[in-house]
Amino acid sequence: MALSRRELLQRGAVAGAFMALTSNPVLAQLARAPRLIPWRNWSGAQTCLPLARLAPKTLDELVQVITQAPGKVRPVGSGHSFSALVPTDGTLLSLSFFNGLLEHDPQTLQATFAAGTPMSRMGQALKDVGQALPNMADIDYQTLAGAISTSTHGTGVGFTSYSGCVTGLQLVTAQGEVLECDASRHPEVFSAARVSLGALGVATKVRLQNRAPYRLRERQWIAKTEELLEDVGKNTRENQHWEMLVVTHSDYALSIALNETTDPETPPIDPAEAGGNEFVSIIEKLDKYGSDFPDARRTLLNSLRFFASFDDRVAESFQVYANVRNVRFNEMEYSVPAEHGPACLREILKLINDKDLRTWFPIEYRYVKADDIPLSMFEGRDSCSISVHQHYTMDHHNFFAAVEPIFWKYAGRPHWGKLHTLNARTLQPLYPRWDAFTRVRRELDPSGKFLNAHLSSILGVA
Numbered sequence: 001m002a003l004s005r006r007e008l009l010q011r012g013a014v015a016g017a018f019m020a021l022t023s024n025p026v027l028a029q030l031a032r033a034p035r036l037i038p039w040r041n042w043s044g045a046q047t048c049l050p051l052a053r054l055a056p057k058t059l060d061e062l063v064q065v066i067t068q069a070p071g072k073v074r075p076v077g078s079g080h081s082f083s084a085l086v087p088t089d090g091t092l093l094s095l096s097f098f099n100g101l102l103e104h105d106p107q108t109l110q111a112t113f114a115a116g117t118p119m120s121r122m123g124q125a126l127k128d129v130g131q132a133l134p135n136m137a138d139i140d141y142q143t144l145a146g147a148i149s150t151s152t153h154g155t156g157v158g159f160t161s162y163s164g165c166v167t168g169l170q171l172v173t174a175q176g177e178v179l180e181c182d183a184s185r186h187p188e189v190f191s192a193a194r195v196s197l198g199a200l201g202v203a204t205k206v207r208l209q210n211r212a213p214y215r216l217r218e219r220q221w222i223a224k225t226e227e228l229l230e231d232v233g234k235n236t237r238e239n240q241h242w243e244m245l246v247v248t249h250s251d252y253a254l255s256i257a258l259n260e261t262t263d264p265e266t267p268p269i270d271p272a273e274a275g276g277n278e279f280v281s282i283i284e285k286l287d288k289y290g291s292d293f294p295d296a297r298r299t300l301l302n303s304l305r306f307f308a309s310f311d312d313r314v315a316e317s318f319q320v321y322a323n324v325r326n327v328r329f330n331e332m333e334y335s336v337p338a339e340h341g342p343a344c345l346r347e348i349l350k351l352i353n354d355k356d357l358r359t360w361f362p363i364e365y366r367y368v369k370a371d372d373i374p375l376s377m378f379e380g381r382d383s384c385s386i387s388v389h390q391h392y393t394m395d396h397h398n399f400f401a402a403v404e405p406i407f408w409k410y411a412g413r414p415h416w417g418k419l420h421t422l423n424a425r426t427l428q429p430l431y432p433r434w435d436a437f438t439r440v441r442r443e444l445d446p447s448g449k450f451l452n453a454h455l456s457s458i459l460g461v462a
């Protein structure tokens with residue numbers, strides 16, 4: 001087989017890097033198979049062919065990987081980010097062996113987990129020690145480190161993202177230093193590392209401020225989107241956690257309210273039918289009929305209020321928050337100042353309607369409390385998070401490109417884990433404490449070991 005000079009050089013570089021990787025006994029053992037294994041994210045839109053995919057079992061092994069792996073290193077969680085935070089042609093580093101509850105304090109209701117723990121494993125573990133997370137996102141497939149790295153959030157005007165609940169963490173830096181960080185030890189690093197995009201080092205432990213366990217009642221009902229928007233103040237004030245899934249090309253939305261209760265648990269339901277899943281399936285079907293009869297599409301979609309009905313359910317908080325998402329999609333989400341939420345949503349709906357943009361996935365509309373973390377989307381302002389989705393088989397580029405300028409108009413900040421087209425030049429003005437983050441990053445990782453092309457672009461590193 002004849003190889004071009006370029007191919008020879010490429011293969012030589014891979015072989016050289018692999019030799020470097022395997023010359024260290026720990027790395028050699030970890031990188032057992034000399035073959036490249038592709039990686040892709042949940043939606044399939046992000047892919048890469050890393051030189052090695054490593055999962056160290058101990059802190060010592062982790063330090064060796066970070067300090068001795070050739071080229072770049074990217075920590076990865078469950079691959080549930082839509083944006084290109086993870087892809088690398090260097091080393092992909094999983095903390096899947098850093099898993100489980102490490103310690104807890106019954107007085108302060110704080111608990112420390114290994115950073116690679118999937119959120120789905122935390123609810124029961126916390127309940128067993130008399131604690132619970134104050135709020136959760138709408139899925140629990142993320143790892144704890146992955147979730148805090150992007151300021152992953154649920155909904156509720158009184159609740160911050162997961163990052164706002166972090167009271168301490170352990171971070172391994174590019175030099176292999178193990179830093180214990182909290183409000184009094186390495187406070188500047190701690191502050192920045194609560195939303196780090198995986199650009200400051202590898203988090204190995206995370207301490208969270210929790211509360212006592214509680215049950216939630218979930219109530220879902222379909223109502224006119226405009227009426228729900230007019231009542232937004234009441235909906236958010238009167239419900240601990242309120243959100244809506246707005247059906248595009250229709251006049252209706254699914255309103256979802258979660259409130260604490262001491263009522264007994266209702267019989268368990270199939271998770272595939274919870275959290276709007278059944279609702280999404282009905283919309284998908286109605287949209288299919290609707291595309292054959294475009295003039296009747298709105299009437300057809302509006303008829304879903306007759307098809308969908310929902311029973312209240314009561315269960316432990318972590319069972320209610322988490323949903324199964326079995327329809328794959330790509331997503332763009334921006335957080336705008338809370339008071340601009342209704343106007344921003346109205347404008348998006350008008351655009352979709354006026355331009356007849358091809359989409360059927362509901363728009364998610366939520367509220368999140370302000371925090372003080374330099375790169376959090378919620379830094380310094382109570383926010384309304386609005387997410388637009390596109391089924392993974394449908395082109396999302398044109399749809400997202402049409403909607404994105406509306407978010408910019410309302411000073412929206414993009415969710416770090418979701419799709420957007422901003423770069424450092426456009427992001428920096430949105431974050432008053434931008435320099436606090438970039439300074440810490442430069443100090444901890446001057447050679448850019450933890451960067452990839454996307455991070456270099458959004459953080460403005462040449």
Ligand SMILES: Cc1cc2nc3c(=O)[nH]c(=O)nc-3n(C[C@H](O)[C@H](O)[C@H](O)COP(=O)(O)OP(=O)(O)OC[C@H]3O[C@@H](n4cnc5c(N)ncnc54)[C@H](O)[C@@H]3O)c2cc1C
Binds near residue numbers: 079
């Ligand atoms: C179906 C679905 C539903 C979602 N729902 C929500 C939602 O309700 N609310 C919301 O806010 N977001 C939501 N998201 C987005 C998701 O929560 C975030 O993108 C989250 O960061 C993914 O976590 P992960 O474990 O998959 O991490 P990954 O996507 O694998 O990585 C995310 C970031 O974390 C970094 N990282 C991972 N591990 C470490 C570590 N040990 N140390 C340092 N950095 C690390 C990575 O380098 C990367 O920068 C959803 C995504 C999907 C696919």
